[in-house]
Amino acid sequence: xxxxxxxxxxxxxxxxxxxxxxxxxxxxxxxxxxxxxxxxxxxxxxxxxxxxxxxxxxxxxxxxxxxxxxxxxxxxxxxxxxxxxxxxxxxxxxxxxxxxxxxxxxxxxxxxxxxxxxxxxxxxxxxxxxxxxxxxxxxxxxxxxxxxxxxxxxxxxxxxxxxxxxxxxxxxxxxxxxxxxxxxxxxxxxxxxxxxxxxxxxxxxxxxxxxxxxxxxxxxxxxxxxxxxxxxxxxxxxxxxxxxxxxxxxxxxxxxxxxxxxxxxxxxxxxxxxxxxxxxxxxxxxxxxxxxxxxxxxxxxxxxxxxxxxxxxxxxxxxxxxxxxxxxxxxxxxxxxxxxxxxxxxxxxxxxxxxxxxxxxxxxxxxxxxxxxxxxxxxxxxxxxxxxxxxxxxxxxxxxxxxxxxxxxxxxxxxxxxxxxxxxxxxxxxxxxxxxxxxxxxxxxxxxxxxxxxxxx
Numbered sequence: 324x325x326x327x328x329x330x331x332x333x334x335x336x337x338x339x340x341x342x343x344x345x346x347x348x349x350x351x352x353x354x355x356x357x358x359x360x361x362x363x364x365x366x367x368x369x370x371x372x373x374x375x376x377x378x379x380x381x382x383x384x385x386x387x388x389x390x391x392x393x394x395x396x397x398x399x400x401x402x403x404x405x406x407x408x409x410x411x412x413x414x415x416x417x418x419x420x421x422x423x424x425x426x427x428x429x430x431x432x433x434x435x436x437x438x439x440x441x442x443x444x445x446x447x448x449x450x451x452x453x454x455x456x457x458x459x460x461x462x463x464x465x466x467x468x469x470x471x472x473x474x475x476x477x478x479x480x481x482x483x484x485x486x487x488x489x490x491x492x493x494x495x496x497x498x499x500x501x502x503x504x505x506x507x508x509x510x511x512x513x514x515x516x517x518x519x520x521x522x523x524x525x526x527x528x529x530x531x532x533x534x535x536x537x538x539x540x541x542x543x544x545x546x547x548x549x550x551x552x553x554x555x556x557x558x559x560x561x562x563x564x565x566x567x568x569x570x571x572x573x574x575x576x577x578x579x580x581x582x583x584x585x586x587x588x589x590x591x592x593x594x595x596x597x598x599x600x601x602x603x604x605x606x607x608x609x610x611x612x613x614x615x616x617x618x619x620x621x622x623x624x625x626x627x628x629x630x631x632x633x634x635x636x637x638x639x640x641x642x643x644x645x646x647x648x649x650x651x652x653x654x655x656x657x658x659x660x661x662x663x664x665x666x667x668x669x670x671x672x673x674x675x676x677x678x679x680x681x682x683x684x685x686x687x688x689x690x691x692x693x694x695x696x697x698x699x700x701x702x703x704x705x706x707x708x709x710x711x712x713x714x715x716x717x718x719x720x721x722x723x724x725x726x727x728x729x730x731x732x733x734x735x736x737x738x739x740x741x742x743x744x745x746x747x748x749x750x751x752x753x754x755x756x757x758x759x760x761x762x763x764x765x766x767x768x769x770x771x772x773x774x775x776x777x778x779x780x
Contacts, residue, residue, distance in 0.1 A: 406418070427520040433479065448468055448471060465677075485587075503584050523581075525569070529700065539702060546569070560685070602719050603618075624678040640660055
């Protein structure tokens with residue numbers, strides 16, 4: 324019995340990571356980080372450029388004639404190439420280089436053995452999942468294998484990553500705070516991706532932002548706008564927003580804060596039906612419409628587990644969901660309650676994840692990564708973030724209705740209704756700001772009075 328409990332505890336950590344349930348600490352678990360999904364993110368890979376030049380270089384004695392010959396092949400492509408990687412992960416690592424025309428580029432090079440190893444790793448994962456199923460029949464994790472089979476080949480194709488980068492850059496071109504590095508196609512292949520070199524600090528680095536006078540609230544707001552647009556309006560979602568892939572900086576030309584979005588290998592394309600149901604669901608969550616919450620949760624496969632589903636999406640307790648997720652920030656008591664109770668619901672979480680649409684799995688993971696960034700920045704569950712989400716939902720639903728409208732008059736009605744709803748949100752946001760300003764003035768006056776009080780005595 325003790326041995327079985329030990330096995331359960333071991334697999335509990337994996338299940339929590341896979342489920343998209345964020346455990347509210349800086350050391351959160353990420354399903355992208357374990358085992359065969361990405362072959363172990365901590366493994367340092369060997370660089371390969373222009374069909375394994377660097378790999379070959381490291382296999383020969385330093386300073387030998389063969390070494391110098393292969394080193395010269397790299398310099399045929401680059402004016403300079405930094406052998407020390409800027410960052411290393413399981414699939415690839417990134418080097419800084421300078422082209423002969425003077426452009427500084429980032430060179431992402433894939434580990435030469437990843438392609439061959441990936442099928443073996445997925446097979447191993449499948450065997451382990453089946454073994455867990457035999458030990459614990461209540462746990463269903465075959466969806467994890469299915470997702471790995473679908474997504475890993477896409478991540479290994481760097482040309483696909485380049486196309487994703489260009490697509491999202493065009494899609495979000497109206498956001499002047501977003502920077503997606505330009506792809507250099509002339510030197511890119513399926514295993515080597517050259518892109519514009521852009522420097523910045525990681526999005527969860529408060530010290531960097533304070534040093535460079537970047538407002539953390541502004542960055543958090545921009546990040547929320549960007550992802551709300553991707554999820555609710557466009558249905559094309561960057562699903563790997565961990566801090567290493569989201570940088571912040573001051574724009575060299577204007578000095579304004581800017582988000583740099585990197586690593587475009589993993590995207591989720593949402594069907595229109597899923598996207599619209601998800602819009603309705605979040606509208607219900609934001610405005611505490613419990614009937615709508617139940618209806619659209621069930622449309623998305625949650626069935627009678629819709630309260631658990633709502634808690635997983637919002638990372639809030641069921642009591643907070645019922646009271647309104649924008650009414651109050653997460654308290655220490657609620658935070659502790661979620662952490663302590665998460666493991667108790669593992670069978671239900673497993674059942675839920677096995678029944679929701681596969682599109683939901685990466686969305687849950689993306690939500691958790693974004694939430695971890697907000698937690699680090701201290702901006703989690705702010706009212707403005709929910710209002711930005713609601714704006715995108717209103718626009719997306721109105722656009723769908725206008726496409727289905729049969730007359731000009733009906734389209735005009737929908738446009739007026741959309742404008743009125745957006746005006747209501749703007750007014751609500753203005754009232755929140757006035758209230759916050761009045762509170763700040765009151766606190767400032769109180770502190771001033773307390774400072775002067777001892778001198779009066």
